Amino acid sequence: MDMSLPNKKYQPFLKSLNELGFCTFQIFDDQEIASLKSLYENNFGEKKIEQLYASHNSNPVEQSLKINESIKNIVEARLQEVFPGYNYFVGHFMVKGANVEKEFPLHQDWNIVEESVYKSYQVWIPLQLTYPANGGLFVVPGSHQFFDNYRSGSYSIPVVPFQDKLKHVVTDLIVPSGNVVIYHNGLFHASHINTTAEIRVAVIVNFVEKEAPLYFFQKNIATNSTDLYSISGEILLNYLPDLEKGIVDEKIKLSKSLATCSV
Numbered sequence: 506m507d508m509s510l511p512n513k514k515y516q517p518f519l520k521s522l523n524e525l526g527f528c529t530f531q532i533f534d535d536q537e538i539a540s541l542k543s544l545y546e547n548n549f550g551e552k553k554i555e556q557l558y559a560s561h562n563s564n565p566v567e568q569s570l571k572i573n574e575s576i577k578n579i580v581e582a583r584l585q586e587v588f589p590g591y592n593y594f595v596g597h598f599m600v601k602g603a604n605v606e607k608e609f610p611l612h613q614d615w616n617i618v619e620e621s622v623y624k625s626y627q628v629w630i631p632l633q634l635t636y637p638a639n640g641g642l643f644v645v646p647g648s649h650q651f652f653d654n655y656r657s658g659s660y661s662i663p664v665v666p667f668q669d670k671l672k673h674v675v676t677d678l679i680v681p682s683g684n685v686v687i688y689h690n691g692l693f694h695a696s697h698i699n700t701t702a703e704i705r706v707a708v709i710v711n712f713v714e715k716e717a718p719l720y721f722f723q724k725n726i727a728t729n730s731t732d733l734y735s736i737s738g739e740i741l742l743n744y745l746p747d748l749e750k751g752i753v754d755e756k757i758k759l760s761k762s763l764a765t766c767s768v
Contacts, residue, residue, distance in 0.1 A: 526644070526646060526650070527646070527686060529680055529684055530685065532586075540579045544575050554600050556602050557602070557605070559597060559599050560572060560600075561573070566743050569597065570743075577593050577596060580593075580628075590714060591626075592715050594617070594738050598708055599708070601699045611694065614662070615656045615658075615722075616655060616690055617720060618713055623713070623716070625689075626713075628712060629707055631682060632707060633703075635680045638699075640697055640698065641680065643678060643695055644688065645692070648693040649690075649692040651691075659723045659751035665693065720735060725762070734759055735759075735760045
């Protein structure tokens with residue numbers, strides 16, 4: 506894979522991304538962050554957020570598709586300065602309510618590519634300064650290399666509730682507005698409780714290698730195999746409630762099957 510970049514200032518960060526599974530740096534300007542804030546306010550400004558709110562699976566599909574396209578229009582060009590060999594896949598808002606005394610536990614995200622061959626990354630874009638007290642992220646460096654596993658609504662995802670004995674292996678992230686956190690889909694990451702009186706708003710965007718076929722990984726117990734169904738960002742948003750339950754609509758095309766189930 507060619508990781509050459511038109512702007513060399515990003516190369517040290519991407520070295521960290523490969524070795525540690527994540528990196529963070531400044532990329533967006535005030536105007537771009539303001540555009541994302543306006544998009545959020547115009548759609549959800551009057552909504553009361555009590556816990557953790559993900560816009561892509563909490564609204565009518567038409568609205569999620571429009572928000573996805575609007576996010577793409579704001580962030581795609583800038584992010585492709587970092588990842589010229591990658592494509593935008595899907596984007597949504599992730600909001601943590603104020604005074605929420607519940608963390609989002611350590612977990613991995615779905616894999617949408619065959620990770621032994623291709624890479625995909627999550628790009629976390631906070632719309633304000635984020636830090637532990639207001640529900641900021643924490644990660645387990647290097648954990649993207651722990652397992653060679655499939656993750657989906659069919660396979661579910663590993664979840665690890667935070668415990669004091671894990672403190673020495675996690676890293677808290679303090680991320681100013683305009684900065685991003687980029688991480689492998691397989692990295693164990695989480696967010697702290699929000700002890701402040703303000704909601705914490707972030708945008709999450711997925712970028713994938715241009716050459717990578719995109720799949721939903723369906724566990725087939727009957728044949729001890731994994732069925733790979735071809736997807737796009739639009740397909741994912743259209744069928745997400747069912748896919749989260751491991752239900753694949755007949756309109757989604759089966760591409761191929763892998764010999765064995767993931768462990």
